[in-house]
Amino acid sequence: MAEQPRKHFGRFIVVALASALFVSVTSAQTWLDFKRPAPTAADWAALAKLPDFTGVWEEPLGGGATSLVIPPGAAKPTAQKTASTSKFPTFPMRQPLPLTPDWAAKVQLLRAHAGEDTTAANCLPPGMPEIMGQPYPYEFLLTPGQVTIVGEAYMIVRHIYTDGRPLPEDPDPTFFGTSVGHWEGNTLVAESIGFSPQTTIAPDVPHSDKMKIIERFSLTDPDTMSIETTVIDPVALTHPYVTTRILKRHPNWTIDEYICEQNNRNSVTSDGKAEVDTTPPPPSGPDPNSK
Amino acid sequence: MKQVKANLKQTVLFVVLLGALTATPGTAVAHHGFADYDMTRHETIVGKVRAFQWTNPHTWLWLDVPNDKGGFTLYAFEGMSPNYLGRRGWSRTSLQPGDKITVNFFPFKDPAKKGGTLASATKDNGEILNNFVPPGAK
Numbered sequence: 407m408a409e410q411p412r413k414h415f416g417r418f419i420v421v422a423l424a425s426a427l428f429v430s431v432t433s434a435q436t437w438l439d440f441k442r443p444a445p446t447a448a449d450w451a452a453l454a455k456l457p458d459f460t461g462v463w464e465e466p467l468g469g470g471a472t473s474l475v476i477p478p479g480a481a482k483p484t485a486q487k488t489a490s491t492s493k494f495p496t497f498p499m500r501q502p503l504p505l506t507p508d509w510a511a512k513v514q515l516l517r518a519h520a521g522e523d524t525t526a527a528n529c530l531p532p533g534m535p536e537i538m539g540q541p542y543p544y545e546f547l548l549t550p551g552q553v554t555i556v557g558e559a560y561m562i563v564r565h566i567y568t569d570g571r572p573l574p575e576d577p578d579p580t581f582f583g584t585s586v587g588h589w590e591g592n593t594l595v596a597e598s599i600g601f602s603p604q605t606t607i608a609p610d611v612p613h614s615d616k617m618k619i620i621e622r623f624s625l626t627d628p629d630t631m632s633i634e635t636t637v638i639d640p641v642a643l644t645h646p647y648v649t650t651r652i653l654k655r656h657p658n659w660t661i662d663e664y665i666c667e668q669n670n671r672n673s674v675t676s677d678g679k680a681e682v683d684t685t686p687p688p689p690s691g692p693d694p695n696s697k
Numbered sequence: 698m699k700q701v702k703a704n705l706k707q708t709v710l711f712v713v714l715l716g717a718l719t720a721t722p723g724t725a726v727a728h729h730g731f732a733d734y735d736m737t738r739h740e741t742i743v744g745k746v747r748a749f750q751w752t753n754p755h756t757w758l759w760l761d762v763p764n765d766k767g768g769f770t771l772y773a774f775e776g777m778s779p780n781y782l783g784r785r786g787w788s789r790t791s792l793q794p795g796d797k798i799t800v801n802f803f804p805f806k807d808p809a810k811k812g813g814t815l816a817s818a819t820k821d822n823g824e825i826l827n828n829f830v831p832p833g834a835k
Contacts, residue, residue: 522732529728529754542780558780559728662780669752671775672729680732684773684810686759687748694794695745695761695769 437574437584445550453548457592457625462661463653464543503611509642517610521678524609528673529666531560533581533605534598534619535635539651545661553587553594558661566596573599581605583619594623607637607647614641629655728754728778734803734814744772746796751779751789758792758815760800773812774802776828785830797821 435441505513526532538544540559547554551569556562566587577584577600587596598619607613617639626632631653638646671683744762756776761769776782779789792798801816815828 523730527729542778656784659784662783664753664778664780666728666754668754669750669757670754671757672733672755674729680730682733682775682805682810684757684812686771686773687750690748695747 435571437571437577440569440571442551442569442571449550453550456548456589458628459546459548459553459594459623459625459631462543462545462656462659463631464656464659465539465541465651465653503608503647504644505611506642506644513611516612519678520610521674522680523672523674523678525604525674527680529560529670530604531562531581531666533602534583535637536606536608537562537582538621538633538635542664543656543659543661544653553596556661558664560666561664566594568594573597576600579603579615592624594621596621596623607639607642612642613637613639616641626652629657631655731803731814733805733807733810735806736803736814738804739801739816740804740813741799741801742772743797743799744769746792746794746798747771748794749792753778753780756782756787758800758818760798760812762811770811772800773810774800774815775813776815782826782828785827787826791826792818792820 524532531537532540537557537560540557542557542559544558545556547556551567553566553568555564555566557564562582564582564585566585568587568589570588571586573586574584579600579602581602581604583598584600585596585598587594589595598621599617601613601615601617601619603612603615605613607617617637620636620638622632622634622636624632633651633653634648635651636646636648637643673681673683675681742760742762744760747759747761748757749759750757755778758774758776760772760774762772764770779787798821799819801819802813803816804813805811817828818826820826
């Protein structure tokens with residue numbers, strides 16, 4: 407009996423040494439000092455062997471509930487109304503978020519004091535994961551060591567580094583997080599951490615600083631992309647929350663300009679009041695309807 | 698009667714799409730919510746186009762609607778973006794000043810404000826321009 411702790415300690419030393427050796431071999435470079443080698447002709451040629459994600463993709467019906475697929479084993483979708491007092495219109499939810507009790511209380515409090523709109527009305531883009539659920543298309547660009555996603559709404563760009571660099575230890579929190587990815591067969595697996603507290607999992611549902619998002623991008627047929635998104639947040643959620651979006655390729659589309667500040671007549675004040683400016687433009691010529 | 702049926706169909710489609718745009722976790726409301734509009738009311742009005750802005754993040758339409766004083770009352774309607782509508786049968790020249798159109802809309806909650814969120818615009822030649830439709834459809 408007395409031997410047990412020492413034996414365990416010995417095992418611990420072996421594991422620790424092995425881990426240290428593994429880390430020093432595989433992750434010699436950190437996020438900050440990682441230097442990507444210049445791509446070779448072979449690197450460019452290797453892209454042709456990957457699934458063809460290139461081009462412009464959009465969720466049918468402009469994104470949202472209709473294209474959500476419930477993962478196997480998950481609770482059956484219910485046609486319940488949202489049980490919240492959110493100021494957003496209530497519609498059937500496919501699956502309630504599995505909030506921890508502490509977080510459910512927090513969300514309830516936030517919803518009780520929720521503004522009439524989000525800061526997106528002021529042209530501030532939503533962050534992850536909401537930015538991937540916009541009723542606008544996305545373009546995928548594959549280059550050696552990197553997948554770039556261009557989102558038309560708010561003209562956003564996400565960089566997913568597939569060159570083997572490790573995630574940073576403690577990245578600055580940002581709207582879309584910091585992402586690395588790797589290929590598992592024909593599936594791109596992206597892992598993202600480091601999200602700004604200004605972003606939410608869903609309207610009025612904040613995340614903790616422990617949120618991690620895993621996205622699995624794959625083609626289910628040549629013109630259909632599946633994006634399975636797993637939100638892991640041990641503080642906010644009792645278990646990982648999985649949704650799947652189905653996007654269709656639109657070969658005849660291009661990504662258009664979207665300058666939200668061009669003519670934004672909507673706004674939300676700091677105390678949450680939504681406003682809209684309906685002032686007509688000044689006349690540009692003779693009155694079209696004078697008689 | 699045909700018009701009423703078409704309106705009803707559009708309203709149902711609109712509500713389905715609105716649900717899709719707003720309800721799901723991870724799915725953000727498109728640019729803004731609908732706090733300024735009464736989405737439970739659906740109105741139809743006829744008038745002449747005063748101005749049409751083909752701009753982001755939203756298109757805007759102003760309509761001169763004849764009033765009982767022999768003049769016009771100005772109505773304002775918010776529509777989806779040119780990016781969204783441009784892929785669904787609209788163009789920047791779809792509505793021209795002076796065009797006579799019928800507009801289906803969800804009115805402003807504020808009674809002092811005339812107009813609302815656009816559901817559809819029907820031109821004199823029968824062409825229907827929907828504000829919320831699947832891509833490629835009209």
